[in-house]
Amino acid sequence: MRFLKLFALVIFTTTLVSQAQTQRQVANPTAQALASPTPTPTPLPPPTVKIDGYRAAAARIIGAALTSDRAYARLAHLTDHIGNRLSGSKNLERAIEWAATEMKRDGLDNVRTEKVMVPHWVRGEESLEMLTPVSRKLQMLGLGNSVGTPAEGISAEAVVVRDFAELDRLGEKVRGKILVYNAPYESYGVTVSYRLQGASRAARYGAVAALVRSITPVSLQTPHTGAMNYDPNLPKIPVAAITIEVAEFLQRMNDRGDRPTLRLKMEAKFLPDAESANVIAEVKGSEKPDEIVLISGHFDSWDVGQGAHDDGGGCIVAWEAARLLKELGLKPRRTIRVVLYTNEENGLRGGNAYRDAHQAEISKHILAIESDSGVYRPEGFGLVATAPSQVRSNLQEIAKLLSGIRADGIAANGGGADIGPLMRDGVVGASLDVEGSHYFDIHHTPADTLDKVDPQELALCVATMAVMAYTVADLPNPY
């Protein structure tokens, strides 16, 4: 009986795994860091911190997080009542004002906004249609930072390639064409290069526009936007994301020799830079208030969906972690500083502005954590690979406080875009790591909506962030 049951289980598992492989390819970008060849682990020094004194505080934090609906209610307000929040938009302004007001009401310390001028890209109307051999509307979504087309659009034959190597082989043959990249998803980190560099690499050979298969393992005619960059030495051509379905349709047309022609229309353009702000609030340190543990997310989002997982959730996690500590009367020795950065998605002006404005105190940042991988079930933290081994050993020890909620991992690498400038200046950086298997299904799409957020998983993210931030901020000598 036992054997039969287990055998049935094996069959079942095999079926599930096989389906999962059909539906999605490698989905976890952080897994790349652990890939080939098998490293010989360097033994870490023993931890120099004692965590027993923090078990009671961790228990209170976890209990409070799991019995409060504040985080979810606030994320609901942000997503349902404010909505998506692209840099320069009225919605982002409203979100910033709301957060600063509420943070003061929460009794957080030193609540303020720090002005940042941000790029103001607007999408406008946009469309893609096939003109020949059949007339058909095609799903698309312009890429952020792209230039627009003339009002009548750009009409040209499409040429489809699977990768940059195929483009390079075609070379000048793409002159005057709309270049279509149909690169299957390998991982976000790998495949996003087509979104970032695709336009300029096509322009180099004279293409007049580019279309990029959305960076995702799955699709239900779901286009994914995201930032792109132009090589300043090459002509700027318009570029849009297309769905997996459209990319495969164009690939089939291409491979059959149908020579499809397309018309791309995009009103995309930059308006003058707009005023925005980083939102900052603190739990002031009781003994060493000038030393800082920074916890953060980015408050801007793309202009589609609700920016729920990316990164409304991450902001609420950092904010609510601080609020919970206040509510519980937990006063760490050092200051915990919440930063909700502006303009992560298409400029990183918030992260750079914070570094510039806080130059004098950068060395006082003990740790900077960013939550920007969605607010799924937390697994722990990703610690920047260059962190000193004593720091890694101690954070591993501290993370044991989170083993009861299985969020005690300290992954081999981590960090965040907004805290990147700080990390380059020597601050130890980390990411809140979460179960990421569905993040890139919805990332930068109209489907990044609150229904995808599990209230309990969000609460566990808050607890994970709060326990780590509090313990590091309060230990006499965290490393």
Place this chain on the structure above:
Amino acid sequence: MRFLKLFALVIFTTTLVSQAQTQRQVANPTAQALASPTPTPTPLPPPTVKIDGYRAAAARIIGAALTSDRAYARLAHLTDHIGNRLSGSKNLERAIEWAATEMKRDGLDNVRTEKVMVPHWVRGEESLEMLTPVSRKLQMLGLGNSVGTPAEGISAEAVVVRDFAELDRLGEKVRGKILVYNAPYESYGVTVSYRLQGASRAARYGAVAALVRSITPVSLQTPHTGAMNYDPNLPKIPVAAITIEVAEFLQRMNDRGDRPTLRLKMEAKFLPDAESANVIAEVKGSEKPDEIVLISGHFDSWDVGQGAHDDGGGCIVAWEAARLLKELGLKPRRTIRVVLYTNEENGLRGGNAYRDAHQAEISKHILAIESDSGVYRPEGFGLVATAPSQVRSNLQEIAKLLSGIRADGIAANGGGADIGPLMRDGVVGASLDVEGSHYFDIHHTPADTLDKVDPQELALCVATMAVMAYTVADLPNPY
């Protein structure tokens, strides 16, 4: 070690199952037929057919299907070069003309089209937006057969219910409101009642329009259309599908007391009935040409996506099964008749017209099989529950010819919408059954496109259909 491995497997399986449950609920509608309470199986009589003489033919058919790209190439032409095919559309006319021409070229017998007048519903422009408390465009797709709205749209407060019982409790409170059904997916068969009856059941209490959560286990802001019916005794109010995301957004608004107001605009209307046709082709029987094994699909589709799985694939399976037999020179004793029905989706005029036009030979139909559940990996056939036990026993025996491709199941129930009129007149009906776990992800959506069809699975469907049809048509006494 074995224990540890198995333990790891259990954990892994548990994780997968848990994820699968979060992502999708019961997805296989045919599973409902097997549900509670556990029946005591009635022993079947021993089969009266000998299948050994058909192993060679089955081998040739399976081999030929798995080495030909004809089915996929034809489905590609139908989906890529013709496109979706709603009744009354130019595309459906083109598809019918193309199929009849190609079937003649294939050398099939008695190729003809049989005229059918079909309803001609057109969608027109349509939109849904929230007016208050926030302004937002919402994803929608009008339901087939719905009436339209006045040109200025219908603006009203939304009231959200989870099921009909909640509607009945509200009763007259929904007068003047837009009623929103946010019924979570249980199974297609169960949950589709909201799409079919939702408008009239809301109109009974005075609602001015209705919105129905799409009938699907998953969504990436994916609206699913489909037919609806009006109760002739109640006012006809416009009705549209909304995505799971929009339904949950409206539910949250409703539950918080936000009293959202919406504006629904739909140009949907019926034009005069249009001329269409069933497409028919045969492999003429050598000894009993008047006895018929009918294999079929429906050639019309909804007006979104490509109608690839629903039901372009099913049509190609029936057609290619017959063509393969011709190519292999396999001449069955009875006639195998391919029927590509028109107007399954919003009228069933094709199925009814076939029954009416072939009244005199209905009793000569030995078996009618419809392929309309997608063209995923075939699992066998679903045989109508009322089939005589000797028929069931013999078809189970014949299906053993398909055990090598694991398509030898004969499920407890089956049939098809288009062959329904024949079945009601006593013809034994069956469905081609396939692995259906992803069918309702894309059913009636813009994402029902060719990239979702696996060429090998399509070929296996062709082989399964051809082996069963040939063997039943050729056995001296199939039952």
